[in-house]
Amino acid sequence: MYHLENTQQGEKYNTIFSKEVSAKRRKRDARSRLRSRLLLGLYLFLMILPIYWLINMSLQTNSEILGSMTLWPQNITFDNYTRILTNSSWYMGYVNSLLYVSMNMVITMLVALPAAYAFSRYKFIGDKHLFFWLLTNLMAPPAVFLLPYFQLYYSVGLFDKHIAVALAHCLFNIPLAIWILEGFMSSVPKEIDETAYIDGYSFPKFFVKIFIPMISSGIGVVLFFLFMFSWVELLLARTLTSTNAQPIGMIMTRTSTASGIDWGTLAAAGVLTIVPGILVVYFVRNHIAKGFALGRT
Amino acid sequence: MSWMVWTTPTAIFFSSIAAMLAGMTLWEILSPTVERKGFLPISTTRGDRLFIGLLSAAFIHLGFIGFTTFSIWIALALSAVWLLVLMRWG
Amino acid sequence: MNNNKVQNNRAWWLVLPMLILVAFSAIIPLMTVVNYSVQDVLGPHARFFTGTEWFQTMLNDSALQAAFLRQMIFSLTILAIQIPLGIGIALIMPKRGWQASAVLILITLPLLIPWNVVGSIWQIFTRGDIGLMGWGLRELGINYNITRNAGDAWATIILMDVWHWTPLVAMLCYSGLRSIPEAYYQAARIDRASKWAVFRYIQLPKLTNVLVIAVLLRFMHSFMIYAEPFVLTGGGPGSSTTFLSQSLATMAIGQQDLGPSAAFSLIYFLVILLVSWIFYTTIMHMQKDKNPQGGA
Numbered sequence: 001m002y003h004l005e006n007t008q009q010g011e012k013y014n015t016i017f018s019k020e021v022s023a024k025r026r027k028r029d030a031r032s033r034l035r036s037r038l039l040l041g042l043y044l045f046l047m048i049l050p051i052y053w054l055i056n057m058s059l060q061t062n063s064e065i066l067g068s069m070t071l072w073p074q075n076i077t078f079d080n081y082t083r084i085l086t087n088s089s090w091y092m093g094y095v096n097s098l099l100y101v102s103m104n105m106v107i108t109m110l111v112a113l114p115a116a117y118a119f120s121r122y123k124f125i126g127d128k129h130l131f132f133w134l135l136t137n138l139m140a141p142p143a144v145f146l147l148p149y150f151q152l153y154y155s156v157g158l159f160d161k162h163i164a165v166a167l168a169h170c171l172f173n174i175p176l177a178i179w180i181l182e183g184f185m186s187s188v189p190k191e192i193d194e195t196a197y198i199d200g201y202s203f204p205k206f207f208v209k210i211f212i213p214m215i216s217s218g219i220g221v222v223l224f225f226l227f228m229f230s231w232v233e234l235l236l237a238r239t240l241t242s243t244n245a246q247p248i249g250m251i252m253t254r255t256s257t258a259s260g261i262d263w264g265t266l267a268a269a270g271v272l273t274i275v276p277g278i279l280v281v282y283f284v285r286n287h288i289a290k291g292f293a294l295g296r297t
Numbered sequence: 298m299s300w301m302v303w304t305t306p307t308a309i310f311f312s313s314i315a316a317m318l319a320g321m322t323l324w325e326i327l328s329p330t331v332e333r334k335g336f337l338p339i340s341t342t343r344g345d346r347l348f349i350g351l352l353s354a355a356f357i358h359l360g361f362i363g364f365t366t367f368s369i370w371i372a373l374a375l376s377a378v379w380l381l382v383l384m385r386w387g
Numbered sequence: 388m389n390n391n392k393v394q395n396n397r398a399w400w401l402v403l404p405m406l407i408l409v410a411f412s413a414i415i416p417l418m419t420v421v422n423y424s425v426q427d428v429l430g431p432h433a434r435f436f437t438g439t440e441w442f443q444t445m446l447n448d449s450a451l452q453a454a455f456l457r458q459m460i461f462s463l464t465i466l467a468i469q470i471p472l473g474i475g476i477a478l479i480m481p482k483r484g485w486q487a488s489a490v491l492i493l494i495t496l497p498l499l500i501p502w503n504v505v506g507s508i509w510q511i512f513t514r515g516d517i518g519l520m521g522w523g524l525r526e527l528g529i530n531y532n533i534t535r536n537a538g539d540a541w542a543t544i545i546l547m548d549v550w551h552w553t554p555l556v557a558m559l560c561y562s563g564l565r566s567i568p569e570a571y572y573q574a575a576r577i578d579r580a581s582k583w584a585v586f587r588y589i590q591l592p593k594l595t596n597v598l599v600i601a602v603l604l605r606f607m608h609s610f611m612i613y614a615e616p617f618v619l620t621g622g623g624p625g626s627s628t629t630f631l632s633q634s635l636a637t638m639a640i641g642q643q644d645l646g647p648s649a650a651f652s653l654i655y656f657l658v659i660l661l662v663s664w665i666f667y668t669t670i671m672h673m674q675k676d677k678n679p680q681g682g683a
Contacts, residue, residue, distance in 0.1 A: 040476070047550060048493065049512075049519065054508050054511065057511065057517070065517055066516070118401035121392060123392045125326070126321075128342075140413070142611060145420065146640065147645065167411070171409060174405055232498075235614065277500070280499070281491070281492045289488065303422055304426060306425065307421050339668065352657070359654060
């Protein structure tokens, strides 16, 4: 694989300046490429280690975990996983988390797309200050806002409903979505809007039919970030729910009891929290790889 | 609303902020601002100067409360003067 | 922002739905916190107006000043590590093919783990009896113990944060790099530009925008770090790894001292606001100054 890529690269050089490419240069490129692959491999190895350890523990029984140091499971057992996947009080945690995360993604996208369009195309009174105010919401310290949040959502009757967490996460997800989308939209030339209006498109039709497909990779990237920040947040989610909509992160805390910590189940639950994330990255990988400099360059 | 534990001073505080924002909007509609360079190192619009003024007013108040024994009214007066200077020449 | 925008105040209608949603979650709680900060709230009907007393106490509280200082050191340290490391990783990531996708998916893994699970992973990983790292260091004869030794706890939290968040910087930079047209590199090759020159004059300018996002996000998030150190070290040993959010949470939830914690969080918010505003304004003005000369 490595060799193949290298020759392709070499051919490309040849087409650009045919005689200048010397064997020496090609050799130097190959060596620096090898070095960077090794460095990357080292980083990935170190990065995966803690996750590997979690997976390793999730496949062992508690007695094996506590008994001796084993670098890989001696007797692979899936008991920890079956315990979680067959017990509704466990797996409902995942369902709850996924529910409020997807609600949040939908709500955020619906309101952030038009707002980001307004910021990228028009000047209006207070636009810059509004934009900065949005960013300040990313820095509100959640710890102290918890009690007001609890009381606010309790008083409007949304406590312990999925929608409460979805709305609360809008606080940081909407500003982030607008911030990133604005960059993508600014890199779409304005002439496209004008041509569409001349062709008789109404604003909603233009927006849905022409504009959104043009920034689809931006939307992919934003969806990834929305999922990520809503999925990993726990303080607000925990405060706004009690039993019906409890997130998985909260349910996991029950593995530590008076008689000690149930390491195996904790590890298995932890591994399962990573799985939805992997699926999401898998779907948006090409959008991220396509590259974005976020407009305004 | 009772859980928000309102007090008169904070109610006055938020009303005056809201009034300022409304006033600035009205002013902007009547005569749009022109970005200009005053004694601040960056060129600013009216709204920018208001924001800078309010933020520095907050820090003036904190400084007075935390590290001096002067009355808070002195801090308020000082901030108001600073805000006016900033709006006019900033 | 580009300069050929049209003045149109009807754009407010496009912004309005978003504004209502965010304001609901942002302004009402903020107002409540301001109200708390000037009172001693004992219950719904038992509260006393205290004026500026809490602010005065908080500004002179040595434990909080220490937490603030710790927080600043922590935030600057992780920024100093994560930003260069992230750029470096982005530069050596494969550019196409299945390898690019595979590396991208692997690298974003830590970002998608709930924060308390990150804490648990590292708590397990660093334990002397069942954790690979704790056990390994002990086998190597290093006296490593995060519950007793403050230095170890600090190093572990920084390592954990670097592990957790460098991928975000790397991912943003990678995407920024991918948006550079191939023609730029070809021109550089013809000029026989060195690798450093390519980085300095082609890659870095294109990365500015994503780096602004990365630095701001990292700075703001590192100030709010709560769940990971809470699970990993519980703020200990002593209070050596108690960062701001945790001090606040202990005060607000643990001790039910709503007034002081509200006052402190407002001070904290103002500081973050100032720092972020200076940073944001500087960057925006740098871009504005650059644009008239034909853009970056």
